[in-house]
Amino acid sequence: MSSSEPGYLSAARYGKDLVRVARVVREGNVHHVIEYTVRVMLEGQIETSYTKADNKCVVTTDSMKNTVNVFAKTSPHVLTPELFALHLALHYVNHHDHINKAFIDILSHKWSRIPVQGKPHGWAFTRDGEEKAVIAVVADATEGKQNVKATVKSGMKDLLVLKTAGSSFEDFYKDEFTTLGEVADRLFSTSVTLDYTVPLPSSIPLTIDSITEIGKKLDFPRIFRTAKEVTLEVFATDESASVQATMYNTAQKLLRDAKEIEKVSYSYPNKHYIPVNLAPFGLDNGLGREGGAEVFHPAADPSGLITASVTRKGAGGSLPKSNL
Numbered sequence: 001m002s003s004s005e006p007g008y009l010s011a012a013r014y015g016k017d018l019v020r021v022a023r024v025v026r027e028g029n030v031h032h033v034i035e036y037t038v039r040v041m042l043e044g045q046i047e048t049s050y051t052k053a054d055n056k057c058v059v060t061t062d063s064m065k066n067t068v069n070v071f072a073k074t075s076p077h078v079l080t081p082e083l084f085a086l087h088l089a090l091h092y093v094n095h096h097d098h099i100n101k102a103f104i105d106i107l108s109h110k111w112s113r114i115p116v117q118g119k120p121h122g123w124a125f126t127r128d129g130e131e132k133a134v135i136a137v138v139a140d141a142t143e144g145k146q147n148v149k150a151t152v153k154s155g156m157k158d159l160l161v162l163k164t165a166g167s168s169f170e171d172f173y174k175d176e177f178t179t180l181g182e183v184a185d186r187l188f189s190t191s192v193t194l195d196y197t198v199p200l201p202s203s204i205p206l207t208i209d210s211i212t213e214i215g216k217k218l219d220f221p222r223i224f225r226t227a228k229e230v231t232l233e234v235f236a237t238d239e240s241a242s243v244q245a246t247m248y249n250t251a252q253k254l255l256r257d258a259k260e261i262e263k264v265s266y267s268y269p270n271k272h273y274i275p276v277n278l279a280p281f282g283l284d285n286g287l288g289r290e291g292g293a294e295v296f297h298p299a300a301d302p303s304g305l306i307t308a309s310v311t312r313k314g315a316g317g318s319l320p321k322s323n324l
């Protein structure tokens, strides 16, 4: 570092974003298809590319795009985004001496089989929902190439839900800024974002060769299905006292139903539906009557934004017990 420079490089990470790839796996008349948007980000001894204009340490972002395409063809794990991301992440920290950390993020776009006369079709697909699976894998070799650690987070976003009963919001804090009225019955709608951490089994060494074994021990597709089912079921059935309380109940059920999950985080925008006053038109829109209103204004903004993480006891959370 030149002593005349006022600053020093305190963080550096680079990579390729928005690498779009689709892969078909054909098993006779039954085909499988995935469509991913991948982000690859790397850290390591890359400082001189910033500070000395020396590109010798730069694994090009163009090669990252090529690597994603090659792995989409060659990786036996391509159909399971968690394992595919782990494969890519381990590749980067194993293959390059000077790369210590790899961050692989995958957005998995939904392709569901078209039902034909009640049976899922072998090779025709439809986008039957806006939700996307979101995967984030970090491989960390800062403690040595023989001692690589990795974290796997899965989840989803853009799962849109709405219920027309079973949601109230009452008895909240009031001060001179409060104008909101209490409601025993309201519409509740949100676009679910959730992510959960599944610790990798400590009994299996973290190498590329052991990814298959990890996949046998951790059924990522089943955990993902459970996360979606639990989220939808609790949303539908909970007698909601608030977004906060429903979110907490959802997270607890997910920890009960998917024992592999150590921690789950939810983010729910409260997409407000505001009953319209139709009295000027001589119409009773049921304002203030329990279960009454029928016409609402779906407000684009602002929305509430409620977030929480629930961590399995014994796994170590971020809130001290005294705060709970």
Ligand SMILES: O=c1[nH]c(=O)c2[nH]c(=O)[nH]c2[nH]1
Residues within 6 Å of the ligand: 169, 180, 241, 242, 243, 244, 270, 304
């Ligand atoms: O479920 C809710 N939580 C809030 O924190 C809140 N705030 C608000 O105005 N409406 C709601 N609803």
